Structures are given as C-alpha cells and as structure tokens.
Amino acid sequence: MGQLMGFLNIEKKNQKERDPRKRIGDWNEYREAMPEKEVREQAARCMDCGTPYCQIGTVLNKGTSGCPIHNLIPEWNDLVYRGLWREAYDRLAKTNNFPEFTSKACPAPCEGSCTAGFVSDPVSIKSIERSIIDRAFAEGWVVPKPPLRRTDKKIAVIGSGPAGMACADQLNKIGHNVTVFERSDRAGGLLMYGIPSMKIEKDVVDRRVHLLEAEGVVFKTGVDIGKDITEEEIRKDFDAVVLCTGAGKHRDVSIEGRDLEGISPAMEYLTASNRHLLYGEPLKPDFDAKGKRVIVIGGGDTGEDCVATAIRQGCKSVVQFGKHGRLPENRSESNPWPENPHVFSVDYAYEEAEELFGTDPREYYVETKKFTGDASGHVRSLLTGSFKSEAEEEKKWDADLVLIAIGFQGAEDRLFEDFGIEKDPSGRVIQADDRSYQTSSEGVFAAGDARRGATLIVWAIEEGRKAAAAVDLYLDRKLSLLQN
Ligand SMILES: Cc1cc2nc3c(=O)[nH]c(=O)nc-3n(C[C@H](O)[C@H](O)[C@H](O)COP(=O)(O)OP(=O)(O)OC[C@H]3O[C@@H](n4cnc5c(N)ncnc54)[C@H](O)[C@@H]3O)c2cc1C
Ligand code: SF4
Numbered sequence: 001m002g003q004l005m006g007f008l009n010i011e012k013k014n015q016k017e018r019d020p021r022k023r024i025g026d027w028n029e030y031r032e033a034m035p036e037k038e039v040r041e042q043a044a045r046c047m048d049c050g051t052p053y054c055q056i057g058t059v060l061n062k063g064t065s066g067c068p069i070h071n072l073i074p075e076w077n078d079l080v081y082r083g084l085w086r087e088a089y090d091r092l093a094k095t096n097n098f099p100e101f102t103s104k105a106c107p108a109p110c111e112g113s114c115t116a117g118f119v120s121d122p123v124s125i126k127s128i129e130r131s132i133i134d135r136a137f138a139e140g141w142v143v144p145k146p147p148l149r150r151t152d153k154k155i156a157v158i159g160s161g162p163a164g165m166a167c168a169d170q171l172n173k174i175g176h177n178v179t180v181f182e183r184s185d186r187a188g189g190l191l192m193y194g195i196p197s198m199k200i201e202k203d204v205v206d207r208r209v210h211l212l213e214a215e216g217v218v219f220k221t222g223v224d225i226g227k228d229i230t231e232e233e234i235r236k237d238f239d240a241v242v243l244c245t246g247a248g249k250h251r252d253v254s255i256e257g258r259d260l261e262g263i264s265p266a267m268e269y270l271t272a273s274n275r276h277l278l279y280g281e282p283l284k285p286d287f288d289a290k291g292k293r294v295i296v297i298g299g300g301d302t303g304e305d306c307v308a309t310a311i312r313q314g315c316k317s318v319v320q321f322g323k324h325g326r327l328p329e330n331r332s333e334s335n336p337w338p339e340n341p342h343v344f345s346v347d348y349a350y351e352e353a354e355e356l357f358g359t360d361p362r363e364y365y366v367e368t369k370k371f372t373g374d375a376s377g378h379v380r381s382l383l384t385g386s387f388k389s390e391a392e393e394e395k396k397w398d399a400d401l402v403l404i405a406i407g408f409q410g411a412e413d414r415l416f417e418d419f420g421i422e423k424d425p426s427g428r429v430i431q432a433d434d435r436s437y438q439t440s441s442e443g444v445f446a447a448g449d450a451r452r453g454a455t456l457i458v459w460a461i462e463e464g465r466k467a468a469a470a471v472d473l474y475l476d477r478k479l480s481l482l483q484n
Contacts, residue, residue: 113338161189163448166464257371298405
C-alpha cells in the first residue's frame with residue numbers, strides 16, 4: 001500500500017502537457033512524461049482500498065467503468081511507490097499487451113471508478129502506467145520473447161489494429177503460427193492512420209509491430225482479404241480465422257448540398273493527414289485546412305482530433321458542432337461513482353483552439369440543415385437549427401472545409417458475408433457473442449470494433465485477448481474430438 005492518508009495529503013497531478021502555443025507548431029506528442037520523484041509520490045496516493053473498482057472493467061449505464069483489461073493497478077502502484085520498477089513492469093505486462101498505446105491515448109475509465117475519487121481526486125493511474133512502460137523500454141526490458149515450442153496450428157488474423165495485434169500476440173505466445181493480414185500498406189489499424197501523432201507517435205506503433213515480428217508473428221500488409229485472397233483460400237490454409245477488421249462504416253449526413261466540394265468524412269481527412277506526414281504524400285485541397293474556415297460536425301473524440309489537425313495545418317478558424325449539450329462541471333445524481341463521470345473537460349484540441357483563437361470551438365445542440373456552395377460547386381456556408389428547441393432561429397456559418405465526424409455504423413459487411421455469417425431479419429450481421437467470440441460460421445471468430453462497435457483501444461485489446469483464448473479452446477476441442 002502507498003502512504004497512509006496519501007490520497008488526502010498529496011495533491012493529484014497528471015503528466016504535464018506541452019505549451020499549446022509551441023505544440024501546435026509540430027505534430028509531436030502533446031504530453032510529457034512525469035519525473036520519477038513525482039510519479040512515486042502520485043503512486044503513494046493509492047490506498048489499496050480492498051475492492052479495487054479501478055480494475056472492474058465493466059459497462060455501467062452505457063459507459064465503461066474501470067479498466068477493461070483488468071490491469072493490476074493497486075499492485076503496480078505500490079511497486080512504483082517503492083521504486084520497484086522492473087516488478088511493476090512485469091505486473092503491467094501480465095494484463096496489457098500494449099501499455100505504450102493505452103498509457104498515451106486511453107481515456108482512463110480506471111480513474112473514473114478509482115475509490116479515492118469517491119471522496120477526493122482519483123489516483124493518476126494513466127500517468128503511472130505511462131512511466132512504467134517508458135521506463136521498461138528505456139531499460140531494455142521489453143525484448144522479443146518467442147515461444148519455446150510451436151504447435152502445428154495456423155491462424156489467420158484479419159486486420160492489424162489493437163484487437164488484431166493483441167489476438168496475434170496471445171496466440172503466438174501459446175506457440176500457434178499466426179499471420180496477420182492488413183489491407184493498408186502499414187500495420188496498426190487506427191493507431192497508424194486514424195489517431196493523430198499528437199496522441200500516438202507512429203514510431204511507437206512500428207516498434208510494437210517489429211517486436212511481434214521478432215517473436216514470430218507474420219504481418220502481410222497490402223492484402224485485402226476477400227479481394228486479394230478469397231475466403232476459400234483462407235479457410236483452406238488456416239485452422240481458424242479471426243476477423244478484427246474494425247468498424248469502418250462511418251455515418252454521414254444526407255442533407256441538401258452534401259455533394260459539394262470541400263465536405264469530407266473525418267476519417268478520410270485524418271488518414272490523408274497521417275499519410276502526408278509519414279510519406280510526404282501531397283494533400284488534396286479538400287484535406288488541407290490552411291487558411292480555411294473549418295467546421296467539424298460531430299462532438300466526439302474523432303471530431304476533436306480533426307480540430308487539432310486543422311489547427312496544425314494553419315486553419316483560419318475552427319468550430320465543432322455537437323448534438324448534445326455542454327456536460328456539467330460535476331457528476332450529476334444520475335451519474336454516480338463508480339460510473340464513468342460525464343463531466344465537462346477541456347481536452348488538448350480545445351485548449352489549443354482557445355489559446356489560438358481565444359475561444360472554445362465547441363457549439364452545442366447544433367443541427368446542420370443545409371450546405372450552400374459557390375458558383376464552382378464548393379461549400380461556402382452551412383445553415384443550422386437547434387436539436388434543443390425548434391423555436392431557435394436558423395443560423396448561417398461560413399465554411400470552406402467541412403468534416404463529418406458523427407460516428408461509425410460498425411464493421412463493413414463484405415467480409416462477414418464472404419464468410420457466410422448469418423444476418424438478422426433487419427439485414428445486420430449477427431455478431432459473435434462475448435463468451436465464445438465465435439461467429440455463426442465454423443472456425444471464424446470476431447473481435448474488436450468489428451464485433452463490439454466503435455469503442456476504445458483498451459476494449460480492442462481486451463477483445464483480442466479473449467478471442468485468442470476462445471480460438472485456443474476451439475482448436476483444443478477440435479483436437480480432442482479427432483482423438484476420441
Ligand atoms: C480518429 C479516432 C481517434 C481515436 N482516438 C482514440 C483514443 O484517443 N483512445 C482510444 O482508446 N481509442 C480511440 N479511438 C478508437 C480506437 O482507435 C479503436 O477503438 C481501435 O483502434 C479499434 O481497434 P480494432 O483493432 O478493432 O480496429 P482498427 O484499429 O480499426 O483496425 C482494423 C484494421 O482492419 C483492416 N481491415 C479491414 N478490412 C480488411 C480486409 N478485408 N482485409 C485486410 N484488412 C482489413 C483495416 O485496414 C484496419 O487496419 C479513436 C478512433 C478514431 C477513429
Ligand atoms: S489501460 Fe486505460 S483503463 Fe486500463 S489502467 Fe491504463 S489508462 Fe486505466
């Protein structure tokens with residue numbers, strides 16, 4: 001246990017963030033690691049409360065409460081407090097395949113349900129996790145550990161995001177032969193081409209892919225399963241298949257003027273920006289915010305990443321429309337601990353916009369009704385109403401670039417259809433359940449955003465781990481049926 005009364009005597013601190021004025025001039029990570037003395041002090045705030053809600057990892061009232069991968073948080077907090085970094089890393093690695101991703105970009109539902117947070121500020125769990133994994137890499141403790149023995153089983157994992165990578169890692173550790181197929185030219189899924197480098201720098205993703213390769217996982221990029229390799233070929237060559245293809249179907253708005261130039265889905269914009277930074281690929285004018293008045297439709301995290309990207313590209317102004325109202329400063333009665341707190345916060349992109357333009361870019365309850373363009377067919381303005389009240393007047397907003405970030409509709413159907421997975425009467429794919437992870441098609445499993453719907457890196461890791469365990473059980477059962 002940390003220091004007696006630590007959570008009352010020591011003030012909560014998080015990792016520092018770089019000065020917004022400076023960081024908008026580059027694409028590097030916006031957070032900084034915490035100095036060792038401070039991390040150990042922060043770890044001392046953990047009281048080993050006995051019932052660590054921080055690790056429950058469940059869904060309460062539609063939100064995530066506690067760590068979905070059940071990180072052994074109080075244990076590593078205590079080890080960090082005592083300066084036992086290697087032991088802390090060993091504990092962390094037991095449950096988390098990729099702490100270098102979660103400790104940078106996880107929204108930390110663990111902190112929302114930390115018991116200290118019931119009466120005071122929660123423990124800075126994410127910052128402590130970050131220090132452990134940074135230290136582990138710096139000390140050279142994270143090295144390839146190939147399995148000692150190989151089985152004769154071959155598994156195809158389709159999709160190389162955090163779910164596919166975690167699934168491959170777990171299956172490879174057991175000794176199975178795993179090939180990860182990825183249709184993009186680079187592995188990592190949304191970690192590579194969706195999430196901006198200000199949150200996760202791309203060499204961090206490459207480093208983990210290289211570690212997995214050194215442990216024996218085979219990555220085949222630039223291969224679109226269903227097109228370049230058929231479902232029959234995959235079934236013939238592999239003993240089991242795991243679909244970790246993400247929730248690539250994005251939502252769109254179907255209103256007047258949608259087909260004007262200068263209106264793009266957020267994911268196309270973010271992918272183009274990441275590719276431009278990685279390879280110097282020229283940005284199409286619709287993906288370059290320089291000198292433009294930008295409007296982002298959608299109040300979520302993807303929209304926030306668009307705001308931060310547009311700022312770095314040198315936009316003239318930026319506004320983000322949200323469907324819902326401003327969150328309260330404190331938990332409401334209908335959102336008690338240990339639920340994930342739905343409270344107002346000023347995240348990185350909003351802090352940057354305030355610093356640059358003097359105002360928070362978020363506008364609430366905004367319903368976009370119509371886009372209007374100029375004579376050349378390019379968007380120039382939006383007409384909006386209010387989701388809150390029909391009585392509110394319509395408003396016109398000038399815009400040269402509009403980004404649509406209103407969420408995702410789940411996995412693309414094509415591959416699920418190819419594998420003959422059943423659909424419900426409304427035409428939706430019947431997903432694998434969350435115990436067996438197996439779809440209605442023999443030997444075909446699904447995990448991550450493709451199964452669960454768009455969610456978080458930490459859930460994708462959890463899904464990948466559980467699907468791997470389910471595949472191993474399936475292969476084991478198949479073997480015993482053959483032997484009996
Ligand atoms: C802009 C943005 C920002 C986000 N920020 C955060 C954040 O800060 N924190 C957080 O926790 N979560 C964040 N998320 C969510 C998080 O990225 C996802 O939940 C997570 O990446 C899902 O992992 P996955 O492995 O299931 O799918 P993905 O990461 O989507 O990977 C799926 C992969 O499958 C590949 N694929 C699809 N079809 C085929 C095929 N037929 N053949 C071969 N390959 C195929 C795709 O190319 C893709 O690479 C963000 C999401 C977005 C869009
Ligand atoms: S993975 Fe996320 S929820 Fe789990 S301990 Fe780390 S920050 Fe918290």
